[in-house]
Amino acid sequence: MRFDRAALVLDLARRMAASAEGLTMEDMMREMGTARRTAERIRDAVVVLFPQAEEVSDPPYKRWRIRGGLSAFEQAPTAEEFVELTRAAQGLRATGEPARAEALEGLERKLKSAVRSTTLNRLAPDLEALVRAETLAVQAGPRATADEVVLAEIRQAVLAGQPLGFIYSRPGAEARRRVMIPCGLMFGRANYLVAAERDTGAIKTFRLDRMSAVKAEPGVAVPPADFDLQVFAGQSFGIYQDAIEDVALRITPEGAAEARGWRWHPTQTVEDQPDGGVLVRFRASGMRELAWHLFSWGEQVEIVAPERLKTVMADELAAATRALGRSQA
Numbered sequence: 652m653r654f655d656r657a658a659l660v661l662d663l664a665r666r667m668a669a670s671a672e673g674l675t676m677e678d679m680m681r682e683m684g685t686a687r688r689t690a691e692r693i694r695d696a697v698v699v700l701f702p703q704a705e706e707v708s709d710p711p712y713k714r715w716r717i718r719g720g721l722s723a724f725e726q727a728p729t730a731e732e733f734v735e736l737t738r739a740a741q742g743l744r745a746t747g748e749p750a751r752a753e754a755l756e757g758l759e760r761k762l763k764s765a766v767r768s769t770t771l772n773r774l775a776p777d778l779e780a781l782v783r784a785e786t787l788a789v790q791a792g793p794r795a796t797a798d799e800v801v802l803a804e805i806r807q808a809v810l811a812g813q814p815l816g817f818i819y820s821r822p823g824a825e826a827r828r829r830v831m832i833p834c835g836l837m838f839g840r841a842n843y844l845v846a847a848e849r850d851t852g853a854i855k856t857f858r859l860d861r862m863s864a865v866k867a868e869p870g871v872a873v874p875p876a877d878f879d880l881q882v883f884a885g886q887s888f889g890i891y892q893d894a895i896e897d898v899a900l901r902i903t904p905e906g907a908a909e910a911r912g913w914r915w916h917p918t919q920t921v922e923d924q925p926d927g928g929v930l931v932r933f934r935a936s937g938m939r940e941l942a943w944h945l946f947s948w949g950e951q952v953e954i955v956a957p958e959r960l961k962t963v964m965a966d967e968l969a970a971a972t973r974a975l976g977r978s979q980a
Contacts, residue, residue, distance in 0.1 A: 659683065660696045664704075667697065668721050673707045673714030727770050728762055730777035736762075748842075750799035801865045805844060808833045808867035815846065815872070817865040819857055828864075831855070832872040835880040845883065847875055854883065856892060885917045889940030896938065899955035900931045906951030930955070938963045
């Protein structure tokens, strides 16, 4: 068996061992990016090489899983995997989230404690070299915070299907006690609770650093059946959610190469233009955050649509001009 095929077999075995319910053939094809016949051959090889693999009936599907996990020999992490885990924890600490960093650091310690000492000794030089040769560039922006107690209460309410009570304070408004249906968390430049109103089901977002007295309340609170956190998060250009707009941006030839490699939005399309520029289209909310981003493109971007984005951009430009005028007075 060629090395690449052996690697595919081991990769599928790990996926089967990591899934409690097991993988269907469609799952295998999607996760490995192969045709059905290739996935079937790799599955058959896993079944032969790992006697603990079992077929599970789940009408109308069949699933395959490996109960009891794999041995340390088959699961030994690489130096690259360890350094990515270390880097992720360092990134969370650098952005002001020690609780989430500690969770990753704890995971790293558990992994290392489960690895044979001979393997750790072999990995140590490469791991040290990679950690010293790579660092994170921390960008300016709001310092995201995620208090460990607040996170624990929110997660407890989500897992138990309970309402979540908290006091929410924001600048210019009176602090208010809220009781919501917790739907999930969004982590980014600022961290947010996503929750639904108990009477209307309307989805709202709340910054974690503005929440206090957070407590899971008695009762039952189930998110709306049609709510999908990933879809909700993907609607906005950033975090803030408002009306969804059809956005069209024309990028000049000077900025076209960078624009083609830029991740604007999950729904984006990029169309080449006769002059060498590109036209970027996507559907999103969060026009203010988009306007802030467009400042970084200078004269290389033209807003084609929507009109609301043009208005927001003009307002932000006017505010910046006033601030500059005060500094020069």
